[in-house]
Amino acid sequence: MxxxxxxxxxxxxxxxxxxxxxxxxxxxxxxxxxxxxxxxxxxxxxxxxxxxxxxxxxxxxxxxxxxxxxxxxxxxxxxxxxxxxxxxxxxxxxxxxxxxxxxxxxxxxxxQVLVASGTSEKGVGGDIFGSICTIEETGSALTVTKESPNISYLDHAGAILVSAMRGQDNGKNTQVLIAAEMKDMDLQPGHAAGFIGMRGVLNRPYGFTAKFGEAAIFADAYPVIARDTMTPSIHIFWAALWSGLASSALEKVRTCIGKSPPAESDVADVMQSEFSRLVDKHYAMNALIRDAVAAFDNKESVGAMGIAHTADVKRLKVLCSDLLTEICLGALGLLGIRGYAETGGYSLSEVLRDALSARVMISNYRLLTSNAKIERFVEEHL
Ligand SMILES: Cc1cc2nc3c(=O)[nH]c(=O)nc-3n(C[C@H](O)[C@H](O)[C@H](O)COP(=O)(O)OP(=O)(O)OC[C@H]3O[C@@H](n4cnc5c(N)ncnc54)[C@H](O)[C@@H]3O)c2cc1C
The missing domain is CATH 1.10.540 (Butyryl-Coa Dehydrogenase, subunit A; domain 1)
Structure with missing residues (x-):
């Protein structure tokens, strides 16, 4: 069936x-x-x-x-x-x-193999288009050695997509993407500092060398792949994950207001209207995600949509991570000490810690700066 x-x-x-x-x-x-x-x-x-x-x-x-x-x-x-x-x-x-x-x-x-991401690199910061590692060729055997500041869930992954530079006959480098299998990777795990949130994920820095054949290099150049698929889709899926976190925080407030409303009626009124303002923000978040999904679906090649679309993809990330923070902090204010508690049905501990990762997973400042440079060429239309 x-x-x-x-x-x-x-x-x-x-x-x-x-x-x-x-x-x-x-x-x-x-x-x-x-x-x-x-x-x-x-x-x-x-x-x-x-x-x-x-x-x-x-x-x-x-x-x-x-x-x-x-x-x-x-x-x-x-x-x-x-x-x-x-x-x-x-x-x-x-x-x-x-x-x-x-x-x-x-x-x-x-x-049902999990695939990890090996795009960020020590030395170039969060600029995913700035690889410094280069593919080395010995006959038909290819290798790449990379220092990554963080790779998530390698304990579960069977493969990883790695970005790297490749020398061309004309002496120039192009950035490519490689599909490497974990069985062909030599890993040197770095010291895991431990993150404030997302503690269910094994997050740690790695140095690694991947062995692969020519066929494992994607035919499309990495910048094309990143602009057409990887970046817009990760921002949509991250925003969807943040919407889920916002939903958990709001659900706790909804339950709290329903089960134990404050005795004073004026306090209950304020709580209800502040809660409604938080739901407005969640609604805005979801509307932004739906809009980004429609834009993704409407073009075979997102690259063809030009800089306005590229700017919108960054706006989705910055706006949704900001809205998530506002929703979580607003929920904390409404739940008070029950939300601030480490445990218990109304605890926001895990949600708040997880939510803080949103603005650093590709720095919002990096995205804002990039958009600020092109803003005079871009006009938003209805
Ligand atoms: C939970 C988590 C999981 C991750 N998982 C992976 C993974 O699986 N694979 C992977 O490849 N990477 C992963 N990363 C790394 C991530 O993709 C980014 O590369 C990393 O978060 C960027 O590091 P950074 O904060 O040093 O930012 P950078 O971009 O290197 O910036 C360094 C500092 O400069 C600031 N800054 C940057 N640009 C500007 C600017 N234009 N103006 C002002 N300030 C600026 C930043 O805010 C930051 O404080 C993960 C990160 C997190 C938080």
Missing amino acids: TMGSRDRVELSRTLGERIAFARREPDDEKAFTDAILAQLREDRLLWVVADEADAPALSIGDTARITFNIARLSGSAGLIYAMHMSQVLTLVRHGGDSPFFSELLRRMVRD
Whole structure:
């Protein structure tokens, strides 16, 4: 029987019911995230953007809805799903039909393999277009050695997409993307400082050397892949994950107002109207995501849409991360000490810590500066 998109979005909505985890303590974040990933694999939700015999590929919008549903349970699982999905979409849209990529895709879909991201690099900061590592060639054997400031979920990944420079015959370098399998990687894990949030994800710096063949290099140049697929999709999926976090924070406030409204009626009125203002912000966030999904769907090549679209993709990231912060801090204000508590049904501890990652995962300042430079050439229209 063919599985429709509704079925899989619905399956993600009821994910929590299928995870055997009786209670959650602060130290359980990693175990809980791992249990969610195992269930996603069991439910075959890890490669939904690829066609399968009994399940046609889902749209970006439905994949974002799944990300939202996962993040309502766990920001860490939502982050892994979001990042993995942008890598998977890159493989599906840019791998082409070469024997190497066809076979890789077939195995990855079959085994529901997680794909990590190796784009950022020490020495160039968060500028993903500024690789300094270069592919080395010894006969037909290719290697690349890279120092990454952080790679997420390598304990679960079977493959990683790595950006690097490649020398050309004309003496110039072009930036390419490589599909490397973990079995062909030599890893030197760095010291994990530990992050404030997203504690369900193994996050740490790595030095690594990847071995691969010529066929593992994507035919499209990395800047094209990044602009057409990787960047717009990661910003949509991240924003969907943040919308899920916002939803968890708002749900706690909704429950609190319903179950234990303040005794003084004027305080209850203020709480209700402040809550409604927070829901407005969540609505704005979701409207921005839907708009970005429509823009993604409406163009085969996003690059063809020019600088206005590139600017909008950055605006989505900056605005949604700001809205998430405002919603979480607003929820904390309304819940008071119950929200500030480390544990308990109204605790915002995990959500707040996870939410803080939003503005640093590609610095908002970097995106704002980049947009500021082109703003005089861009006009927003209705
Ligand atoms: C939870 C998490 C998971 C991650 N997972 C991965 C992963 O799996 N794979 C991967 O490749 N990377 C990953 N990263 C790294 C991420 O993609 C970025 O590369 C990294 O967050 C950028 O580091 P940075 O803050 O040093 O920013 P940089 O961009 O290097 O900037 C350094 C500092 O300068 C500031 N700055 C930058 N530009 C400007 C500007 N124009 N104006 C003013 N100030 C500026 C920044 O705010 C920052 O304080 C992850 C990061 C986080 C937080």
